[in-house]
Amino acid sequence: MSxxxxxxxxxxxxxxxxxxxxxxxxxxxxCAGAAAAFEAASAGADVLVLExxxxxxxxxxxxGGELYLGGGTEVQxxxxxxxxxxxMFGYLRAALxxxxxxxxxxxxxxxxxxxxxxxxxxxxxxxxxxxxxxxWMPTTRDGLMWLGENAWPYNEIARPAPRGHRCATEAYGGxxxxxxxxxxxxxxxxxxxxxxxxTALIVDxxxxxxxxxxxxxxxxxxxxxxxxxxxxxxxxxxxxEMLADHAPHLIAHGRVSDGLxxxxxxxxxxxxxxATRRMGTVELALTALPALAVxxxxxxxxxxxxxxxxxxxxxxxxxxxxxxxxxxxVIVDEEGYESxxxxxxxxxxxxxxxxxxxxxxxxxxxxxxxxESAVATYNTYAGRGQDPYFHKDPRWLRPLKGPFAAVDxxxxxxxxxxxxxxxxxxxxxxTLGGLRTTVxxxxxxxxxxxxxxxxxxxxxxxxxxxxGYVSGTSLGDGTFFxxxxxxxxxxx
Numbered sequence: 001m002s003x004x005x006x007x008x009x010x011x012x013x014x015x016x017x018x019x020x021x022x023x024x025x026x027x028x029x030x031c032a033g034a035a036a037a038f039e040a041a042s043a044g045a046d047v048l049v050l051e052x053x054x055x056x057x058x059x060x061x062x063x064g065g066e067l068y069l070g071g072g073t074e075v076q077x078x079x080x081x082x083x084x085x086x087x088m089f090g091y092l093r094a095a096l097x098x099x100x101x102x103x104x105x106x107x108x109x110x111x112x113x114x115x116x117x118x119x120x121x122x123x124x125x126x127x128x129x130x131x132x133x134x135x136w137m138p139t140t141r142d143g144l145m146w147l148g149e150n151a152w153p154y155n156e157i158a159r160p161a162p163r164g165h166r167c168a169t170e171a172y173g174g175x176x177x178x179x180x181x182x183x184x185x186x187x188x189x190x191x192x193x194x195x196x197x198x199t200a201l202i203v204d205x206x207x208x209x210x211x212x213x214x215x216x217x218x219x220x221x222x223x224x225x226x227x228x229x230x231x232x233x234x235x236x237x238x239x240x241e242m243l244a245d246h247a248p249h250l251i252a253h254g255r256v257s258d259g260l261x262x263x264x265x266x267x268x269x270x271x272x273x274x275a276t277r278r279m280g281t282v283e284l285a286l287t288a289l290p291a292l293a294v295x296x297x298x299x300x301x302x303x304x305x306x307x308x309x310x311x312x313x314x315x316x317x318x319x320x321x322x323x324x325x326x327x328x329x330v331i332v333d334e335e336g337y338e339s340x341x342x343x344x345x346x347x348x349x350x351x352x353x354x355x356x357x358x359x360x361x362x363x364x365x366x367x368x369x370x371x372e373s374a375v376a377t378y379n380t381y382a383g384r385g386q387d388p389y390f391h392k393d394p395r396w397l398r399p400l401k402g403p404f405a406a407v408d409x410x411x412x413x414x415x416x417x418x419x420x421x422x423x424x425x426x427x428x429x430x431t432l433g434g435l436r437t438t439v440x441x442x443x444x445x446x447x448x449x450x451x452x453x454x455x456x457x458x459x460x461x462x463x464x465x466x467x468g469y470v471s472g473t474s475l476g477d478g479t480f481f482x483x484x485x486x487x488x489x490x491x492x
Contacts, residue, residue, distance in 0.1 A: 005199070007268045010213050010222075012204040018211070018224045022048040024489045025211060025225035026190070026232060027198045027265060030058030032458025032478035033232035034181035036441075036486030038122075041188035045227060045490035049190055050214060052197040052260060056182045057175070059234055059258045059430075059459075060475060064137045065173025067479075068092075068147065068472030070163035071109060073116040075143045078128030083161035085109040090158030091149050092464070095312065096473065099278075100466035104439055108464055108480055115480050116165065123180040124167045134290035134310050136471075139343050141168050147470050148312030152391035164472050177475060196221070201229065201268050201454070209272070209453035228453045228489030230441065232482060235431035235459035236263025246279040247431055249322065253284065254428035261430070265460040269435050272454070273445040277462035279433035283469040286317040287426050288330055288409030289348050291340045294396045296332030297378055298409070300324040303361060303370035305378070308390035312470050320409075321427055329364060330407040331375065333400040337407075350405035360404050375400055432469060434461045441485025455489050457482035 023045035026037045033049055034056065041047040049056075070076065070088040089109040093100050108115075120126075126143035138145055145164035148154060169176050186192070195216055202211040202222060211224040236242040237255040239262045244251065255261070270276065288298065293309040298316060300306055306324055307316045320328045337350070354360040361371035379399035381387055387397060410426020434456065436444045441455040457463075458478035465473065 005264070007200050007264070007271045009201050009203045009272050012202050012210050015202060015222045017222065019221040020048055021224040021226065022046045023225070023227040024048075024230065024486065025050065025223055025228075026230045026486070027212060028058065028232035028234060028458070028460070029056035029182070029192055030232060030234060030458060030478070031060035031178065031181060031475050032460075032482035033230070034178065034185045035479040035482035036230045036232060036457060036489070037185040037190035038181065038188050039483045039486035040490040041185065041190045043487055043490035047190040048223065049185070049192040050196045050198055050212070050223065051192055051194045053258070054194050056192060057178045057258075059256070059261060060478070061175045061178040062258055063172070063174035063475065064471065065167060065169070065175075065177050066145070066147070066472035066475065067119065067165040067177070068163055068470060068476040069112045069116045069165045070161060071112040073113050073165065075116075075126045075128055075165060076161060076163070079130045079144050079162070081161045083163070085112065087158040087161060088112060088163060091154050092470070092473070094154055094157050095148060095315070095470050096464060096468045097466040100468070101462070101464050104481070105464045107439055108477065111480065115476070118483070122184045124177065126165055127168050130162060134294045134313065135344070136290060136313055137171055138166065139171060141170055142166065143168065147472065148315060151311040151393065152308055174475070181479070198233070198264065198268070201272055203272065207452065209451065225453070227492040228455055230485050230489050231265035231269060231435070231443075231454070231456040231460045232458045232478075233265030233460045234261040235434060236266060237261045237430045239263045246433065247282050249284070250282045250429050250431065256285070256428050256430045261459065265456065266434055269443055269451070269454060269456065272451060274443050274451060274454070275436040275446045275448075277433060277436045278465065279431075281432040281465065281467050282429050283314055283432060284318050284321045284427055284429040285314050286320060286328065286409040288313065288317070288328070289340075289345060289407070291344050292332050292337065292348070292407055293330045293409070294392075295336035295339060295398075296330055296400060297374065299329050299331055299371070299374060301327050301366070303364075303366040303374050305374060305390065308387065308392040310393050310396055314469050314471065317427070318468075328409050330409050331360075331371070331400070332405050332407060334403055334405070336398070336400070337405055348407060351408045352406040353403055355403050357402075357404055360406055364406055431459065432465045434459060437461045439481070439484065440488040441481055442488060455485040457485045
């Protein structure tokens, strides 16, 4: 998509007619927009939600549905884990860093258990059971999963506890999260206008954001907001021009989005002088199955290990794509491959199989002896239950023996990937940067002052992330700070 659509602010004095007036105008009906709309309506405000697609959901509905929550939720307790906001903060500060937004992160961790209850109150249910192995996405209805908290070095930074919460459905769960949140927002009184693309902010003579212009079914419209406008329009993974300017790492790869994340909300606010944060930061994900990688070795194009395979798979993906020579391979033996149930392989099969490592490294085009040396070192220590280089959990350590397989981590299942520019690379991702906001969602200008009447949350805003990412922090961060933005906008 092009980023050339005009987004210059429109003066309120030049608007002759409004299609509708409301207290709070929410732009975008994904998870952040639904949370903002629910809270604003529950606070007594009239709420109107504009959605450019034919219905609500956006990228949130297509997501895996993980919610990163902790601090002692009922599901954690039922599974026998003790957790605290401090331990949650310690892990996320390290995993989402460097340069995570610690003020927002502290609030998020302190309020996480209560935020879990908020989801329960909206109708989501969670099975009191744990998926106890590395994965992108469980194939069961288990309500809790590990997201790298028990992997080195994070298990030395904070007391490990699983915090990936999943509502009671198999595999993808984003649709169910959105089903409940949309029903809650509409039940609280919010009204939605679909097929309505916001095009620019409306600003009054005092400099306050007073609404938006939009286009619906070929007609130019204007909407007035008496209290505030909340931008929850998503990131900019689908805007090639913005990616070229800010996040070129993502250009060559697939996108985790609904195809409509064109950065429109960010651009509308920036045209008014809004500041942005972390615009160059992206999440990248190899299709590598963690269930296979953890039972073997993840190596670069030179046959070398570079990270412990039991970390959150998004972290080993970013480490590979941004720091290692391609191509990347999961090296596993027959016993390791067969130990993964077929359903959990997501149709992934080895690309190369050889009786010896010498034959395999020749097939992979690696330097002679490189893979043999790496596996020999791995096996020596794995036989002792040790991994002195990367400290993988001993329960996953076992010497590898022939025949050996090389699994292409860029092929097969991927969580939320879609066709389009960069598809076929086996890597997909999305942007993490956005508008700079306060903890209550107020958008700041480049001087640090609040832009009156303008709020943002979700991927349109810069949330808790620094340069790292963990599954569940998109839906978690988006809804948590979407709620706060909705309340603040309702107060005017």
